[in-house]
Amino acid sequence: MESHERIQAACDFLLQSPPGEINDVLNDVRNIISDDELLQEGIVPALKRYNLAQFITVDVPETNHQSIISEAARLSTGSEDEESQERWLDPRSKKSFVFDHIALEASDPQPFEPNEDFETFRVALEKASLNYLLAHFHDGVSSAFSNQTTPNQFILQVVANKYNPTNFWSGRWRSEYIVDLNDHTIKGTILVNVHYYEQGNVQLSTTHSISIALPPAIVTASPESAGTKILALIETEEGKYQNSLNDTYHEMSEKTFKSLRRALPMTRSKLDWEKVLGYKLGAELSSSKGAFTSGFS
Structure with missing residues (x-):
């Protein structure tokens, strides 16, 4: 598989990561790609999409609360091609900040003047x-x-x-x-x-x-x-x-x-399959005991 195909596959996996498990998924695809420089360059756009879609939260510098990273929070200044120019808004503290989509950390807080x-x-x-x-x-x-x-x-x-x-x-x-x-x-x-x-x-x-x-x-x-x-x-x-x-x-x-699973027995208890031979042996002993008793009564 070509490098760009492997990176695309890795991005697809990341975008489907369950809540709180993206680092686990990232570590798994890292082992598959085996090229940290290529991986980091290729997955940053996917991580950004994931963070925005999932409303990733971040501790806002100089405050005691968290804010949501989303499209609504995006503030762009300067060239849109420069990631370093992109800033994010915490309306509660009236601050803007830079956000690292890999480390999930905010930095460089600056005052923001709302309308x-x-x-x-x-x-x-x-x-x-x-x-x-x-x-x-x-x-x-x-x-x-x-x-x-x-x-x-x-x-x-x-x-x-x-x-x-x-x-x-x-x-x-x-x-x-x-x-x-x-x-x-x-x-x-x-x-x-x-x-x-x-x-x-x-x-x-x-x-x-x-x-x-x-x-x-x-x-x-x-x-x-x-x-x-x-x-x-x-x-x-x-x-x-x-x-x-x-x-x-x-x-x-x-x-x-x-309708998809085997019904429980009449006792409504699950069968312990590790003891199933013991159940069978007990039944046979009980049956033998009954025959022995009836033969000499």
Whole structure:
């Protein structure tokens, strides 16, 4: 296989990495490529695509919180061909920074001046999202952006990760909402990825779209009130989706998977195949004992 074909194959593997396992995948493809210089040069674009799509989070310099790396956070200055010129926005601290897509580290923080015409509403949306995280997501991260090209349009992103390698599973919840005060709508997408790999390899990948009409009372309310009510609408929709996932997998466990596997015995207990000979010997001894007793009774 040609070098560029091997690099393309490695990039494809990286882009499909389960939550929290990209380093493991990277180490595996590194052994296959056996050329660190070629690998690093070829996979940086794929790592960048992965980080943006997966809402990778980063510790923001000079702050005590994390921010999301995404298309909404991208700020470009100078030549777009120069990676060093690309900067990323943390709207919560009003700072921009440089991000290393391999080391996953932020550096060179600089002040960022937001558009004050829309900052009051953006901050209200941000505060409401932080309260939402406290209520529903363990170690979740959210970012609220003003759309840089469309006035009165805001982008809210939420990501929550849970990695449990000891028990062979990992998961990531991502959601993104475009709050448009021009046409009074919220349009969003929820993405869920779960990987379970104990003695097997099972992955869940779902995408769910949401569209909500904003009542006029919310649009005309104060920013603080509007932000709280918008997050309440999002909370309702995400709760419905979570319940639908629970119902789906309960049904799969009871019906779909049951039809694919051998039914349990009447005891509803799994058979220990390592002791199966012992079970058989015990049955034979029991049978022999019964015959012996009946012959001399």
